[in-house]
Amino acid sequence: MARVYVNPKQQVMDQPHRVVALAKYRETQEAGTEFGRLMLSGGVTPAQHEAGIRYAELAAQYRSALLCPSPNPAAMDLGRVGKGKGAGMADETALVLQTRYDRAYESCGPQRLQVALREFVIMDNPVSNALSLDLLTCGLDKLVSHFGIDKSMQITDRPK
Incomplete structure (x- = not known):
């Protein structure tokens, strides 16, 4: 029998992929992705996370302009691959x-x-070793500089 939740926030916080995040962050949007959970656990800084998000959005816009399928779609339309601009x-x-x-x-x-x-920002795969984390943070630092993001950015509570 399925569990019935009275509190939808509790349902969100109990999702298996969010349980690994700190309890105070489980209902945040960032807890829903591997890359977001990496930021919440301190693996990357909030500024690096913001740079990664901007890069992923830019890559998605670029793929859209070329009519390429998403790397992690709900359903892929292979009939549209390689047909030029959007x-x-x-x-x-x-x-x-x-x-x-x-x-x-x-x-x-x-x-x-x-x-x-x-691998870790666009495809949202989990970071499995220290070398991968070092490469990721080095690349994200370069993106922070490229996008002109304030390196002292902190995690802030969002209005509910």
Whole structure:
């Protein structure tokens, strides 16, 4: 028999992937992803997390401009792969997105850092060892500088 929750927040906090986060952060949006939980556990700073989120959003916009499928979709439409810019997207808009993404990608540094960002930020895979975490944080530091994010950013409680 399914459990009935009176408190929806408790239901969110009891989800298996959120249990690993500190109790005070379990209902936050960040606790819903591997990358967010890495920030909540202190593996990356809030500024690095923000840079990673901006990079992932930019990568998603770039994929959309090229009509590429999402790397982690609910359902993939393989019929749209490689058909050029997005439906109805102006060439200038697609070019601006490509330029913004290329600059962010190139600011990440060597290929090892770019691969780490793809694996742990875009694909949202768990970080399994110290070397991977070091590569990820180094790449995120470069993105913090690229996006001009304040390095002293802190986790703040969001209004409920």
